[in-house]
Amino acid sequence: MSRKHTVALVGNPNSGKSALFNALTGARQKIANYAGVTVERKAGRLTLPSGEPVELLDLPGAYSFDAASPDEAVTRDVVKGTFEGEVVPDVLILVLDAANLEQHLVFAQEVLELGRPTIVALNMVDLAERDGLTLDPEALSEALGVPVIPTVAVRRRGITELAAAVAEAETHADEEAHKRWHLTLPERRLSAKHMARAAILSKSTRHTIENGVDRILLNPWIGPVILFGLLFVIFQAVFAWATPFADALEGGVGVLSAGVTDTMAPGIFRDFLTEGVLAGVGSVVVFLPQIVILFAFILVMEASGYMARAAFLMDRLMAGVGLSGKSFIPLLSSFACAIPGIMATRSIADPKDRLTTILIAPLMTCSARLPVYAVIISAVIPETTVGAGVGLQGLVLFALYVAGIVGAMIVALVLRRTVTKGAASGFIMELPRYQLPRIKDLAIGLWQRAWVFLRRAGTIIFVATIALWVLLSFPKADEGESQLDASYAGAVADTIHPVLEPVGFNREMSLALVPAIAAREVAVSALATTYAINAEDEDLAAQGVTERIAALWTLPMALAFLAWFVFAPQCLSTIAVARRETNGWKWPIVMVVYLFALAWIAAGATYWIAVSLGL
Numbered sequence: 053m054s055r056k057h058t059v060a061l062v063g064n065p066n067s068g069k070s071a072l073f074n075a076l077t078g079a080r081q082k083i084a085n086y087a088g089v090t091v092e093r094k095a096g097r098l099t100l101p102s103g104e105p106v107e108l109l110d111l112p113g114a115y116s117f118d119a120a121s122p123d124e125a126v127t128r129d130v131v132k133g134t135f136e137g138e139v140v141p142d143v144l145i146l147v148l149d150a151a152n153l154e155q156h157l158v159f160a161q162e163v164l165e166l167g168r169p170t171i172v173a174l175n176m177v178d179l180a181e182r183d184g185l186t187l188d189p190e191a192l193s194e195a196l197g198v199p200v201i202p203t204v205a206v207r208r209r210g211i212t213e214l215a216a217a218v219a220e221a222e223t224h225a226d227e228e229a230h231k232r233w234h235l236t237l238p239e240r241r242l243s244a245k246h247m248a249r250a251a252i253l254s255k256s257t258r259h260t261i262e263n264g265v266d267r268i269l270l271n272p273w274i275g276p277v278i279l280f281g282l283l284f285v286i287f288q289a290v291f292a293w294a295t296p297f298a299d300a301l302e303g304g305v306g307v308l309s310a311g312v313t314d315t316m317a318p319g320i321f322r323d324f325l326t327e328g329v330l331a332g333v334g335s336v337v338v339f340l341p342q343i344v345i346l347f348a349f350i351l352v353m354e355a356s357g358y359m360a361r362a363a364f365l366m367d368r369l370m371a372g373v374g375l376s377g378k379s380f381i382p383l384l385s386s387f388a389c390a391i392p393g394i395m396a397t398r399s400i401a402d403p404k405d406r407l408t409t410i411l412i413a414p415l416m417t418c419s420a421r422l423p424v425y426a427v428i429i430s431a432v433i434p435e436t437t438v439g440a441g442v443g444l445q446g447l448v449l450f451a452l453y454v455a456g457i458v459g460a461m462i463v464a465l466v467l468r469r470t471v472t473k474g475a476a477s478g479f480i481m482e483l484p485r486y487q488l489p490r491i492k493d494l495a496i497g498l499w500q501r502a503w504v505f506l507r508r509a510g511t512i513i514f515v516a517t518i519a520l521w522v523l524l525s526f527p528k529a530d531e532g533e534s535q536l537d538a539s540y541a542g543a544v545a546d547t548i549h550p551v552l553e554p555v556g557f558n559r560e561m562s563l564a565l566v567p568a569i570a571a572r573e574v575a576v577s578a579l580a581t582t583y584a585i586n587a588e589d590e591d592l593a594a595q596g597v598t599e600r601i602a603a604l605w606t607l608p609m610a611l612a613f614l615a616w617f618v619f620a621p622q623c624l625s626t627i628a629v630a631r632r633e634t635n636g637w638k639w640p641i642v643m644v645v646y647l648f649a650l651a652w653i654a655a656g657a658t659y660w661i662a663v664s665l666g667l
């Protein structure tokens with residue numbers, strides 16, 4: 053036995069590779085109950101029982117080595133040793149879903165044909181038991197000619213045994229394997245069937261609830277109604293449940309601000325703290341509860357297996373605009389953030405489908421828009437209910453999300469008939485089994501999301517807001533002159549305002565868009581800082597940004613601002629990731645130009661329609 057350097061996890065999508073990776077290395081890779089979660093190679097450190105450290109690679113799931121999509125190509129290249137800057141892994145851990153053995157054994161044979169030292173992790177044996185299967189790992193081991201270790205990745209069962217088997221594995225390739233296995237796909241399917249049959253000792257005809265549930269959730273009529281209803285509830289909850297927490301946070305920021313004002317001598321540093329840090333960055337941080345509630349829903353949908361069902365339901369609608377259900381998961385991920393959404397398009401095989409999905413991903417309402425929407429809605433939309441307990445604010449929020457989706461569908465339709473013309477590709481998606489989300493996984497997921505949000509507040513939002521505060525604070529205004537007029541920022545606002553005045557924006561709104569190019573939430577902190585600096589007296593300065601907007605903006609102005617943010621590509625990171633994923637500047641430029649154009653048209657149309665309706 054010689055020293056091992058790298059070990060790689062391979063297997064079908066959704067077999068639990070990342071869950072095993074986390075269990076073996078202590079990492080916290082994203083896991084979720086649908087195919088195509090991992091789209092790039094991730095490395096971690098696994099310590100073998102002997103204390104010997106090896107590099108463990110988590111790879112995207114694959115159905116075969118005839119890679120159809122960019123993520124599968126990564127897996128093929130790493131496993132075959134053709135990945136740039138990477139040596140062939142010494143040992144492969146082939147992950148099989150015990151409850152889906154027959155399907156997973158097809159790709160398994162292709163992996164074993166390579167003749168690399170391989171250990172099989174027969175994962176999800178708990179789910180197999182739940183489904184009434186009794187398995188015989190020895191029989192499977194016999195058939196495959198490699199060790200088979202039963203595991204339950206999420207309960208850490210079989211993890212030490214797996215590590216021990218890796219330690220004991222040979223490191224040299226088996227020259228005979230190729231001859232032994234070399235089969236065509238139909239032959240592989242047939243032998244998978246035989247092997248699965250031999251490995252399953254007994255199968256109680258347990259009536260699974262899955263079929264019954266799916267008959268309702270996937271029903272072409274009831275299914276979409278349930279999906280739509282669920283989304284509706286989410287947006288109601290984002291407002292209704294978050295309010296007490298958001299109010300408490302806002303109160304806290306107010307108390308801090310008052311404390312600073314009382315204890316510090318007036319001066320530039322005090323202004324920096326109250327106007328820039330507390331009014332500005334603080335105005336974004338108070339949206340933490342909303343973000344957490346939104347993600348709680350998304351994480352539950354991902355972990356339970358409902359997300360893949362939603363994709364299945366949407367397939368028909370997506371086909372109508374020339375996309376497939378494959379695009380649904382990347383688009384749904386974009387509700388969190390367009391960056392992972394655009395990355396997730398790597399699981400789309402057809403290049404034109406993929407490009408179209410990348411171009412429309414920024415239209416999905418990412419969580420960075422939530423603070424912008426929430427501030428404006430709280431300021432101008434009354435907190436009333438329409439009908440039975442349906443909050444008007446939540447309804448408007450829901451409408452904004454729908455506007456983004458409808459916009460994306462129209463754009464996709466146009467793109468598929470022009471620049472990304474081509475036949476729509478077929479769609480096959482495995483439906484994962486339903487699982488009860490584990491509280492611990494949820495808590496970790498929520499904590500990670502909250503941390504991402506707070507880190508943004510502390511970095512990009514902080515820097516953009518402080519830069520604006522500096523531009524707004526200097527040069528100092530003379531007696532009787534407004535600080536905005538006197539400042540450098542005033543000059544910036546004057547330059548871009550002529551473009552935005554026709555769509556109903558005032559100068560503060562136009563100015564807020566400039567630093568918000570960095571990140572959308574900055575629009576909120578920028579408005580807060582601008583109004584704090586420009587407050588004529590202490591009473592006004594103590595007001596939050598919501599009160600100032602309520603006092604100074606008309607309803608048509610506010611609606612125009614909301615419409616702008618449905619479309620505008622105000623996020624540098626999205627543009628950067630689009631460049632990386634499309635290998636050039638052409639498509640990101642197309643994306644930015646068309647989105648700004650749409651934003652301008654939408655804001656203008658909204659403003660003038662609202663004005664003519666007398667709102």
Ligand SMILES: Nc1nc2c(ncn2[C@@H]2O[C@H](COP(=O)(O)OP(=O)(O)OP(=O)(O)O)[C@@H](O)[C@H]2O)c(=O)[nH]1
Binds near residue numbers: 065066082083087355
């Ligand atoms: N009950 C049970 N669930 C598991 C087990 N292992 C993983 N899961 C769940 O199965 C789902 C898929 O796990 P992942 O680790 O994301 O699967 P993956 O193979 O990395 O999937 P891709 O990255 O899409 O290829 C998640 O919801 C996990 O919580 C297991 O042993 N038992």
Ligand SMILES: [Mg+2]
Binds near residue numbers: 069071089111112
């Ligand atoms: Mg994974």
